[in-house]
Amino acid sequence: MAVSKRTAMAIKSYRNQAEVLVKNYLLSDPFIPYTAILGGILASKVVYDLTQLISAFYFRGYAGLTKIQRIEWNNRGISTIHALFIATISLYFVFWSDLYSDDNLAGLVTFRSSPFSTFALGVSVGYFLSDLGMICWLYPALGGLEYVIHHSLSGIAVAYAMFTGEGQLYTFMVLISEVTTPEINMRWFLDTAGLKRSNAYLINGVLIFFAWLVARIMLFVYMFYHVYLHYDQVSQMHIIGFLLVFVVPSALATMNLMWFGKIIKGLRKTLAKRQ
Known part of the structure; x- marks a missing residue:
């Protein structure tokens, strides 16, 4: 006893x-930024291993994939979970939280942050570091130069907002675009599983079109409009943060438009085969 x-x-x-x-x-x-980054890296490793374990048990075609296909399959599991996490957090901060609301008079909107917002951005930095490391290590098997540029720009912008607390609202606006990642990954899964002619593949293509249009085209227009309305506050940011607010979203928006053109072309091709 x-x-x-x-x-x-x-x-x-x-x-x-x-x-x-x-x-x-x-x-x-x-210590929140460093804890969050480490947590994001460790979470990426855990999700990678869980994706590998679950896929080996529940997807019969997984064992028949090549080694690089299995690595990409598991890697896309990480990006899907990260996308669901950060897109949900970003939607909350941009549209529902009063942290960045104009009705909140607690200082300039470009300098507002909280422990939770900083932690969420840190987890995202950890993911970008992990994914960029895998892309560079296996280059170009997991993605070409455009993926390296995308992840590098995203990681730098998110890290700056996390460490300085500047421009976190616009960082979350851009990160909402991650909502398209699960659909993109699902398209790859369906293609790899030999279901390119299935109805699921067609529905997925339509979902990608509308999700991309809203989250990566219209939302960026809204972000630039918000910057225009709050330019007097944006102009008071440090020169690095000021440039990041304009340069990174502009570069990503250009890439989004290029990819959107490919999405439209692919959807038209898929629909033409169904007629």
Whole structure:
């Protein structure tokens, strides 16, 4: 009985120490970015391993894939989970949270941040670092130069907003575009699984078209309009942050338009085959 009581007290003591460690160090304001980045990297590794494990058990065609196809399959599992996470968080901060609302008078909108917003951006930085590392290591099997540019620009912009607290609203606006990633990945999964002529493949193409139009075309127009309306606040940012607000979204918007042209061409080709 005494042993059990001592064990319970020891467990409680370790738990209290762990809580103090998390509260005073890992989640204290100076350490939040580093904790979040590390968490994003570790989460990417866990999701990669889980995707590999689940796919091996539940998808009969997985074992028949080539080594590089299995790596890309697992890699797309990571990007899908990250996209669902960051797109949900971004939608919340941009449209539902009052943190960046014009009705909130707590300072300029371009300088507002919170521990939660900083942590979410840090997780995203961890993902971009992990994915960029895999792309470069296996280049060009997981993506060409456009993917390296996209991930590099995104990672730099997100990291800057995370560390400085500047322009987080516009960073979240851009990150909403990640909502298109699951559809893109599903298209690759269907193609790899030999279901290119299925109805699911056609429906997926239509979903990609509308999701891309809203999240990567119209939303960027809205972001630039918001910057225009709040230019007096944007102009007070540090020169690096000021340039990132204009340069990175402009570059990504250009790439989005180029990819959108390919999406339209691919959808038209798919629909023509169905007639």
